[in-house]
Amino acid sequence: MDVVPSVYFKKLVNTEGIWEARITIAGNIFRLLGFLTDRSFVVLTNGFQKKSQDTPRSEIELAENRKRDFLRRR
Numbered sequence: 416m417d418v419v420p421s422v423y424f425k426k427l428v429n430t431e432g433i434w435e436a437r438i439t440i441a442g443n444i445f446r447l448l449g450f451l452t453d454r455s456f457v458v459l460t461n462g463f464q465k466k467s468q469d470t471p472r473s474e475i476e477l478a479e480n481r482k483r484d485f486l487r488r489r
Contacts, residue, residue, distance in 0.1 A: 427470060431479045433460075435470065446470065448478035458485060 427433045427448075434457070436447040448470075449459040460481040463474055 430475055433475060433478045448474060450482045
């Protein structure tokens with residue numbers, strides 16, 4: 416298994432297994448939140464343009480809700 420540097424992909428602390436992918440395009444920083452299933456499949460739940468250091472709690476809660484819904488329906 417290849418390892419992705421944490422500058423691009425890292426687990427968010429104090430979450431229900433939510434990971435953050437960081438992307439910079441033309442000086443704009445974007446974040447994609449999601450989770451891992453079966454240790455090999457990433458499900459992206461939501462994305463937003465980040466303007467501060469902290470990830471908004473509302474975005475984390477949205478990702479956690481969508482993760483629970485995905486796992487419930489699976």
